[in-house]
Amino acid sequence: MVKKINLDMSTVENREMRLGTIIGWDGKASQLIEESDYEGRSEKKQGHGCGGGKGGNCRLCELKSPLNQQTMCANAIVECQIGNTEDCILIQHAPIGCSADNPWFNLAFHNGLVRRKKKLQNLKIMSTNLSEKDMVFGASDKLKRTIREAKERYNPKAIFVSMACATAIIGEDIDSIAEEMEAEVGVPVVPLHCEGFRSKHWSTGFDISQHGVARQIVKRNPEKIQKDLINIVALWGTDYFTQLLAPLGLRVNYMIDCANYNEMHQASEAVATTTFCHTLGSYLATALEQHFGVPQIDAPQPYGLAGTDAWLRAIAKVVGKEKETEEYIESEHKRIAPKVAELREFYKGVKGFIMTGSAYAHGLLSVLRELGIEVQGSIVFHHDPVYDGAGKHQDSLKEFVDNYGDIEHYSVSKTQAYQLPQVFRRVKTDFVVIRHQGLAPEAAKMGIPALAMGDEHIPVGYEGIIRTGEMLKGILARKKFNQVLNRHVESPYSKWWKQQDDPFLLAKHPEILDTVIK
Amino acid sequence: MxxxxxxxxxxxxxxxxxxxITNPYYGCTVGAAYSVLGIKGGVPIANCGPGCMYKQFFMQSFDNGFQGSYGAGGGNLPSANVQENDVVFGGLKTLDNLIKSSLAVIKGDLYVVLTGCSGELIGDDVPSVVKKYRDKGYPIVCADTGGFKGTNLTGHEIVVQSIIDQFVGDYDGEKTPGLVNLWFETPYYNQNWRGDYEEIVRILRGAGLKVNILFGPENEGVKAWKKIPKAQFNLIISSWVGLETVEKLKEKYNQPYLHIPVLPIGEEATTAFIRKVVEYAGIDKKKSEKFIKREAELYYYYIEHFAEFxxxxxxxxxxxxxxxxxxxxxxxxxxxxxxxxxxxxxxxxxxxxxxxxxxxxxxxxxxxxxxxxxxxxxxxxxxxxxxxxxxxxxxxxxxxxxxxxxxxxxxxxxxxxxxxxxxxxxxxxxxxxxxxxxxxxxxxxxxxxxxxxxxxxx
CATH class of the missing domain: 3.40.50.1980 (Nitrogenase molybdenum iron protein domain)
Known part of the structure; x- marks a missing residue:
């Protein structure tokens, strides 16, 4: 039987349980593909057989380091999605520190609104601002009061309530409060169980956000289908999808960042759902397919020629525009060929390295290899051996390796900057591409400039190859600055650590620490 | 009137x-990790959830004038990244491993374990683990900075006092005449703190004082902290942050303090500030008056130009x-x-x-x-x-x-x-x-x- 996403529950099963997600691994990309056994897991998820291949039931081996550096958490991810809508309010039921990154997501929100040509506004996330007393006596009344205030201050279309470590430990019952208050304030009140300690990887926060939206915002039993509307699960990226999908006669409905209530509400009326990144989008796409009959596009991600071709063809099939799409693909290939050839000439002998989330890295890697950039290694912050949709054509790492070849040093590691001295000794690179904080400044001190891919849609589609290629020129030039830095600024890591060769030494041999720290 | x-x-x-609160202006207690980063050689070890340091990073550094950080880094502090297991079964083993590996991998002269909401609520005996390493001779202290206790400023006082109690320690020796401990802006949170430290230190030195600089670009690391008890007095230039600390120092090291509640800006305020501090310190006024004269001349040279515009x-x-x-x-x-x-x-x-x-x-x-x-x-x-x-x-x-x-x-x-x-x-x-x-x-x-x-x- 297919294991369906259960929208009756307010909680989401963690990624590590649902998908077998890991956050520590080191080896060849091809080896990780083999160990992941996507096919076996996919069959199991689809309800065929029980485990299929050898890996279907097996947990991936995982490296666990005694040393960890700061990362994101699911609670922060919920801020970045639910806290960035136009007319819904997120309440963080937490002490004030959980909101200390509000200004960061405000900056992202501003940029997203400008890119999507929407009205500028500050985000309006609220915090219940809990104190020590609340930890002792409970904070339910504060939450109720804040829900009323949210309604009174902003008259939102929906109110979301997020759980934090502190409120989870003291056992706040946000489900009952949400139910009670929904009747009072007259708009959906959506509980989100995203306390930071819940999952070992922050991306569970995407699933939790999307679960809440699918469960309480998306229109049940839509009476019509908007045949020209396609859901794109996204973050704040520039609207390149409209241009890319125009020949197929499609309008884009971006979910969740920068969207408003009506846009999220109508997701069940769309003709299909797809995304720029399976890590981000597969949960919502699967929920919409399983519960609202909106098909999820079973295709590789839209990066590089092969990926974009296949992605467009899969969408064309759903909307019945195969002929137009073939013409479009052909003309696009022709159009970009001279420019791509020019860029490939420019990037001869240049080496690159990716440090981002998992599925997005697979897309970026495709684009680098399209540009003729050599990639000897990369770091992804987690690895999902399968996605929720488990579609035959969604095995993004395999798609990449099949099309563009293997990666010798493919590491799974969650923003652990201390590994970089070893990583950049075994692998040479002229630049890194990053998302998420902490790694780029460390690479910078080693003389390596970073492309902070803040507008995540830049590498998407045919034009994305060119956009990325052009943008990287400016980044390579910055190496001058990084060399200055390298000449004059010290690394924060100890002499002993810098002498080691294996970035995963501490995970493999934690006992070595006892010879250093006596 | x-x-x-x-x-x-x-x-x-x-x-x-x-x-x-909608649109907050501060972080929480555990955000005082940034006070540790304000000390050269200071390494915060965050004993809290996976997202805590990420969140504080923005309010204190990145989204506070994109200040960046120094040494151990702001975007990648060692962190326990507390998981469900730690919450259910206790997180001391995770913390022990984190401390041991941080000491081995990250260069530092003073390690400060900051415990956030999770660690405090589950009631882990953090001091026992930290003491194990301190007894072996490692410079390490711990601070109870559960986020629910207040703001990053509350945390700043807790961290400073933890360092004084657990690292600086007792002292009943001689005082160094003319040496003054500078308690000034909160590192990172006050976004101009680095430039402000440089200017205030320049002024105090110009006036003839020996300044013990505890944070910022001219801080000489933990050496300065060890010198705290030897100072003749504490100079606190701050609205209120640090007042608890100087009260404590009065008790602990028998050090008086001079409180200047308003940061001096402009020639008139700064000159008045210098005279007040010099008077309090009881040092020779010749040097400070010469400094004031020269600074005032320069200041009004520029102000005259500005006046035209x-x-x-x-x-x-x-x-x-x-x-x-x-x-x-x-x-x-x-x-x-x-x-x-x-x-x-x-x-x-x-x-x-x-x-x-x-x-x-x-x-x-x-x-x-x-x-x-x-x-x-x-x-x-x-x-x-x-x-x-x-x-x-x-x-x-x-x-x-x-x-x-x-x-x-x-x-x-x-x-x-x-x-x-x-x-x-x-x-x-x-x-x-x-x-x-x-x-x-x-x-x-x-x-x-x-x-x-x-x-x-x-």
Whole structure:
């Protein structure tokens, strides 16, 4: 039987349980593909057989380091999605520190609104601002009061309530409060169980956000289908999808960042759902397919020629525009060929390295290899051996390796900057591409400039190859600055650590620490 | 007199206490990790959830003038990243492994374990683990900084006092005459702190004092902290942060303190500040007076140039202003602009939630901004309420209003055509590298930034 996403529950099963997600691994990309056994897991998820291949039931081996550096958490991810809508309010039921990154997501929100040509506004996330007393006596009344205030201050279309470590430990019952208050304030009140300690990887926060939206915002039993509307699960990226999908006669409905209530509400009326990144989008796409009959596009991600071709063809099939799409693909290939050839000439002998989330890295890697950039290694912050949709054509790492070849040093590691001295000794690179904080400044001190891919849609589609290629020129030039830095600024890591060769030494041999720290 | 200049308006907006917060102006207690980073060789070890340090990073550093960080780094601090297992079964083993590996991998002269909400709520005996390493000779201390205890400023005091108790230790030896401990702006949180430390240290040295610098660009690392008990006195230049610490030092090391509640900006205030400190320290005035003379000459050399623009610019300059900032910057900026430039203060809102016991004294300072100029400050930590106060209680006259504020006032500034200079946390439309608005030199930069923005530059 297919294991369906259960929208009756307010909680989401963690990624590590649902998908077998890991956050520590080191080896060849091809080896990780083999160990992941996507096919076996996919069959199991689809309800065929029980485990299929050898890996279907097996947990991936995982490296666990005694040393960890700061990362994101699911609670922060919920801020970045639910806290960035136009007319819904997120309440963080937490002490004030959980909101200390509000200004960061405000900056992202501003940029997203400008890119999507929407009205500028500050985000309006609220915090219940809990104190020590609340930890002792409970904070339910504060939450109720804040829900009323949210309604009174902003008259939102929906109110979301997020759980934090502190409120989870003291056992706040946000489900009952949400139910009670929904009747009072007259708009959906959506509980989100995203306390930071819940999952070992922050991306569970995407699933939790999307679960809440699918469960309480998306229109049940839509009476019509908007045949020209396609859901794109996204973050704040520039609207390149409209241009890319125009020949197929499609309008884009971006979910969740920068969207408003009506846009999220109508997701069940769309003709299909797809995304720029399976890590981000597969949960919502699967929920919409399983519960609202909106098909999820079973295709590789839209990066590089092969990926974009296949992605467009899969969408064309759903909307019945195969002929137009073939013409479009052909003309696009022709159009970009001279420019791509020019860029490939420019990037001869240049080496690159990716440090981002998992599925997005697979897309970026495709684009680098399209540009003729050599990639000897990369770091992804987690690895999902399968996605929720488990579609035959969604095995993004395999798609990449099949099309563009293997990666010798493919590491799974969650923003652990201390590994970089070893990583950049075994692998040479002229630049890194990053998302998420902490790694780029460390690479910078080693003389390596970073492309902070803040507008995540830049590498998407045919034009994305060119956009990325052009943008990287400016980044390579910055190496001058990084060399200055390298000449004059010290690394924060100890002499002993810098002498080691294996970035995963501490995970493999934690006992070595006892010879250093006596 | 003051009532005529600034009539008491009816308070139209409710000012809830300890209520909900939209658009916060500070982080939580565990954000004091950044106070540790303010010490050279200081390494915070975060014993908290996976997202805690990420969140604090933005309020303190990245979204506070994109300050960046030094040494152990801001975006990648060692962290326990507490998981469900740790919550259920206790997190001491995870913490032990984290401490051991941090000591091995990250260079440092002082490691400070900061325990956040999770660790405190599950009641782990953190001191026992930390003591194990301290007994082996490692420079390591711990601080109870559960996020629910308060702001990053609450945390700053807790961390500073933990270092004093567990690292500096007892002392009953001689004092060094003329040596003064400098308790000044909170690292990172006060976004100009680096530039301000440089300027204040330059001034104090110029005046003939030996300054023990505990944070910032000229801090000599933990060596300075070990010297704390030897100082003749503590100089605290701060609205309220640090007062608990100097009280403690009075007890612990029998050290008196001099409290300067307003950061000095401009020649007149800075000169008065120097004379006060020199008088208190009882050192020779010849050196300080010579320094003052030279600084004043330079200052007015520049001010005379500026006066030409200020008197003759045809196309309009702001004459009214509001300040939304932490306690230190709020009074200092309001006072300088009202007293030395002659701008009209319409509203000052203090955003860092100072403890009740200090508020009357803080408000008192606003009664003497300048001859005939007084206002009543507001203490509000909720961005929504701040915006409501600006909307409903403040009326600016014709001309462009000047807002010295934070990133949260962007909506207001846009809607009202105000000129917003982001100068307090959080700030995402201004980059701080080496900036100071205090003392002699900082005052000139402050003028430069305000009027450069006024004439169209950003």
């Amino acid at each position: 003051s009532d005529k200049i600034n009539p008491q308006k009816l308070k139209l907006v409710k000012r809830p206490k300890n209520g909900s 200020f008197s003759e610019y045809w196309f309009g300059l702001p004459s009214e202003f509001a300040v939304i900032a932490n306690s230190d910057y709020a009074i200092a900026y309001t006072k300088f602009l009202a007293d030395q430039i002659g701008l009209i203060p319409k509203k000052t809102i203090v955003t860092d939630n100072p403890p009740e016991k200090y508020r009357a004294a803080l408000a008192e300072e606003y009664k003497h901004l300048s001859d005939g100029v007084a206002i009543e400050p507001d203490f509000v930590e909720d961005g929504y309420t701040v915006q409501q106060i600006l909307e409903k209680e403040v009326t600016f006259g014709p001309g462009v209003p000047l807002i010295i504020g934070t990133t949260w006032e962007i909506d207001y500034a846009r809607d009202h055509g105000a000129l917003l200079l982001e100068s307090s946390s959080p700030t995402t439309e201004s980059l701080v590298v080496n900036k100071s608005y205090i003392g002699y030199k900082g005052a000139l930069s402050f003028i430069e930034h305000i009027y450069s923005a006024t004439v169209g530059g950003k």
